[in-house]
Amino acid sequence: GEDVEQSLFLSVREGDSSVINCTYTDSSSTYLYWYKQEPGAGLQLLTYIFSNMDMKQDQRLTVLLNKKDKHLSLRIADTQTGDSAIYFCAEIPQGRRALTFGSGTRLQVQP
Amino acid sequence: DADVTQTPRNRITKTGKRIMLECSQTKGHDRMYWYRQDPGLGLRLIYYSFDVKDINKGEISDGYSVSRQAQAKFSLSLESAIPNQTALYFCATSDWGEQYFGPGTRLTVT
Numbered sequence: 001g002e003d004v005e006q007s008l009f010l011s012v013r014e015g016d017s018s019v020i021n022c023t024y025t026d027s028s029s030t031y032l033y034w035y036k037q038e039p040g041a042g043l044q045l046l047t048y049i050f051s052n053m054d055m056k057q058d059q060r061l062t063v064l065l066n067k068k069d070k071h072l073s074l075r076i077a078d079t080q081t082g083d084s085a086i087y088f089c090a091e092i093p094q095g096r097r098a099l100t101f102g103s104g105t106r107l108q109v110q111p
Numbered sequence: 112d113a114d115v116t117q118t119p120r121n122r123i124t125k126t127g128k129r130i131m132l133e134c135s136q137t138k139g140h141d142r143m144y145w146y147r148q149d150p151g152l153g154l155r156l157i158y159y160s161f162d163v164k165d166i167n168k169g170e171i172s173d174g175y176s177v178s179r180q181a182q183a184k185f186s187l188s189l190e191s192a193i194p195n196q197t198a199l200y201f202c203a204t205s206d207w208g209e210q211y212f213g214p215g216t217r218l219t220v221t
Contacts, residue, residue, distance in 0.1 A: 008151060033209075042203075042212035042213050043154070048209075098169065099156075101146075102153055103153040
């Protein structure tokens, strides 16, 4: 998606923290989302953040939102091999009626 | 049972053939979507429908058509398949927020 950008690949060791970054262009998006795609499966909503929040924590997941820089990040604490997947950030830009996805970041967790 | 089902899961077809991909959902949502996924490009929206009488083109609708047969059913057709339509196709449904995705259909056009 041209409106949402992500790096394509991240490799971490099991037990380390992973940080997946995303930049978006539409500051009017009300919600920003993180989806997870496991091999051979569809996308599953992992978490989301409301645009008036700076941070949201949900167990091992922490989402940080910097509206000034239009930067969204997903931190996974104590990364496990089961976290290996492709992670997509997404938004609904103003004037559009469906999600616009980033290109996805493939997270590889090494034992 | 899965909330969103897609058939077929895999399909190989030849250039010029017509093919239909089907999607059904049991969530009771009005909104349904078709995306295609290509490596390094994320998901791109083909068509979406906010109710049975509402059909809208997405960013890459050329070469595709859709039919919303009922609230629960949304099918995608390739009238004359071409090799660059080889991709993974996802159907999704939502109310106003979270989108629920089907498992995908892997389509290969030779």
